[in-house]
Amino acid sequence: MSRTPASRRPGPAGGSGPTPYRKPVPIFWWLRRRAYLVFVLRELSGVFIAWFVVFLLLMAGAIAEGSDAYEQFRDWSGQWSVVLLNVIALLFVLLHTLTWFGLAPRAMAVRLRGRRVRPGPIVATHYLLWALLTAAVAWLILKG
Amino acid sequence: MARRSPEPLLWLLFSAGGMAAALLVPVLLFLFGIAFPLGWLSAPDHTHLLSVLRHPATKVILFGLCLLCLFHWAHRFRYTLYDGLRLKNLSLVISLFCYGGAVAGSVAAGVVLFRI
Incomplete structure (x- = not known):
């Protein structure tokens, strides 16, 4: 196989014709359209x-170490560069949340009494769950 | 090939991570990353946070959140490098870096959280 010239290798369809020409895709193909950029x-957002x-574990480690380490963590996380990074991170995470919930009805086929549930209620359930969990977490943290 | 592909398991972890991150990360990042540092809300004191972190349920939930988030990152980042930067021919190195990083990060999370 390795000695066969590229032009005589079987194509992907298993035929004996030459390998079809593939137009090279530029590295920055995703700057061409808004939809590609959003994608x-x-x-x-994964990054x-x-x-x-990382941020959560640094904080948990500092809290575990003692109140001095926790105060040091608070000084560090109060620097404008860290706050700015967290603001950018929150915007990306919100983009993730909104697009994730938006895709949920297409990713899951929920059936109720034999009928497929329409997309609207599935998306609404996700937002409701998000609101409930956000309130519960905020309550747990702020009640102290 | 008789060998089963790990792809369904990796996709499941990606998917669970996407859901966990979507539901829990915004509130935690907003509170600890923005609202408390900027003084919009008064930050909880050390004893309260320590008692929350010492609860077994908190440890398990945070560990699960960290692990799933990291595998979510690994899967997305792998495909971002494949498609976004056209690096498909480096797939072995990229997979090792992404999933290896997720495993290492999960171990670190376990060490930090379960020692508290």
Whole structure:
């Protein structure tokens, strides 16, 4: 196989014709259309979700270490550069949340009494669950 | 090939992570990353946060959140590198970096959270 010239290798369809020409795609193909850009921004939200894990673990570690370490963490997280990073991260995470809920009806086929549930109620259920969990977490943290 | 592809499991972790992140990350990031540092809300004191973190349910939930978020990141980042930067021919290195990073991060999360 390795000795066969490229032009004589079987094509992907299993035929014996030459490999079809593939037009090279430029690296920045996603700057060409707004929809492509939103797609890539949504994909990049994963990086900021990973950053959140790092931030959370730094905080948990500081809290575990003692009140001095916690105060140090608060000084560090109060710097404008860290706050700015977290503002950008929150915008990306919100983009993730909105697009995730928007896609939910297409990702899951919920059936109730034999009928497929329409997209509207599925999306609404997600937003309701989000609101409830947000309120519960805020209550738990702020009640102290 | 008789070997089963790990792709369905990785997709399941990606999907669960996407849901967990969508539901829980905004409120936590807003409170601890923005509202408390800027003084919009008064930050909880150390004893309260420590008692919340010491509860077994908090540990399990936060560990699950960290693990799922990291595998979500790994899956998305892998495909971002494949498609966004046209790096499909480096797929082995990219997979090792992404999923290896998720595993290492999850271990770190377990060490931090369960030692509290």
